[in-house]
Amino acid sequence: MYNALSLKQCGVVVDENKKSFQMHGHAKIILFGEHAVVYGRHAIAAAIKQGSYASAQLSTKPSCLHIRSWDRIVDCNEESELGFAFRALLQACQVGEQNIHIDVDVDVPGGFGLGCSASMGVAITRAIYSVFDRPLDYETTLACALVWERVFHGSPSGIDVTAATLGTSFIFQRNKPIQPLTLLEPLELAIVSTGHSSSTKKMVEDVARQHAQTPQMVECIFDDIDTLSLKAVDALQAGRWTEIGTLMDLNHALLSSLMLSTETLEQACHIARNAGALGAKLTGAGGGGCAIALAPGCSQTVVEAWRSVGLYGFTTKISI
Ligand code: PMV
Numbered sequence: 001m002y003n004a005l006s007l008k009q010c011g012v013v014v015d016e017n018k019k020s021f022q023m024h025g026h027a028k029i030i031l032f033g034e035h036a037v038v039y040g041r042h043a044i045a046a047a048i049k050q051g052s053y054a055s056a057q058l059s060t061k062p063s064c065l066h067i068r069s070w071d072r073i074v075d076c077n078e079e080s081e082l083g084f085a086f087r088a089l090l091q092a093c094q095v096g097e098q099n100i101h102i103d104v105d106v107d108v109p110g111g112f113g114l115g116c117s118a119s120m121g122v123a124i125t126r127a128i129y130s131v132f133d134r135p136l137d138y139e140t141t142l143a144c145a146l147v148w149e150r151v152f153h154g155s156p157s158g159i160d161v162t163a164a165t166l167g168t169s170f171i172f173q174r175n176k177p178i179q180p181l182t183l184l185e186p187l188e189l190a191i192v193s194t195g196h197s198s199s200t201k202k203m204v205e206d207v208a209r210q211h212a213q214t215p216q217m218v219e220c221i222f223d224d225i226d227t228l229s230l231k232a233v234d235a236l237q238a239g240r241w242t243e244i245g246t247l248m249d250l251n252h253a254l255l256s257s258l259m260l261s262t263e264t265l266e267q268a269c270h271i272a273r274n275a276g277a278l279g280a281k282l283t284g285a286g287g288g289g290c291a292i293a294l295a296p297g298c299s300q301t302v303v304e305a306w307r308s309v310g311l312y313g314f315t316t317k318i319s320i
Helices: 081-090 115-129 138-154 158-167 198-211 215-238 241-257 263-274 299-307
Strands: 014-015 021-034 043-058 064-067 073-074 100-106 169-174 187-191 279-285 289-293 313-319
Touching: 021 115, 021 158, 021 187, 021 215, 021 241, 021 279, 021 289, 043 115, 043 138, 043 158, 043 215, 043 313, 064 081, 073 081, 081 115, 081 138, 100 115, 100 299, 115 138, 115 158, 138 158, 138 198, 187 263, 198 215, 215 241, 241 263, 241 279, 241 289, 263 279, 263 289, 263 299, 299 313
Parallel strands: 064 100
Antiparallel strands: 014 021, 021 043, 043 100, 043 169, 064 073, 187 289, 187 313, 279 289
């Protein structure tokens, strides 16, 4: 966990030209347990190196957020989700009457289950604290980024902002302390985009509707997902790859039973398994977004198999 470090000591890249600090927030994948985690079950998440970088400067003009990668300037009075989120974050960070200009670069797409908004919330929070040179601890980072995240996600479990803040792999349960996950060996994965974005808020609401209609059945599915997540913790710590792959396939099947999969997600998982992956599943909210495949020694082959049908993917290694 973080202690109350000065942000300048804490994973910061100094931009000498602008004399400001580039603050990072990690993107993430969910290895096991999405959706069930909203209902108190365990989930396993891992930060990836991609995410958001933000820098902040005091300004004479009204506060604004420039998301350079999207060519989007968000005015602090703007009536949009981004405008609401920005205002809420400025308030949570106790910016007060000060005007602040924030630049953000992001290298993951929004709405694809990779934790783009959480990574931005964390990077912006860090940038704001850095401009005032105020110390920022782990809990405050989470609390501020959650205020931002709630505008986009309704009632998020907090798994995304935790990953964005920690930058590691961990076992997550809502409102419980985080347990770090120690992997025996780095996890070689391939990640693919379906090309269709989806709204996490809407997908979480869809599951809530099913839960309201058939609570016992949906609770059983969540319990089964929880069992898979806990088995996966053991398997990941011991490096039992084949078992982890099977558990991923089973987790995907349970998520499909909640109608969270799509034709493209099914196709992506199928192609990955045929190309040698030990298992594959959707990651994040589903209904589009991304899938992940466990592909030790063959992640590039899986990415090429996806490319042959027009799906864009990339490889990653999770080492902590
Ligand atoms: O932000 P996403 O799309 O990766 O979804 C986060 C995971 C969910 O379990 C679907 C929602 C949540 O808040 O935990």
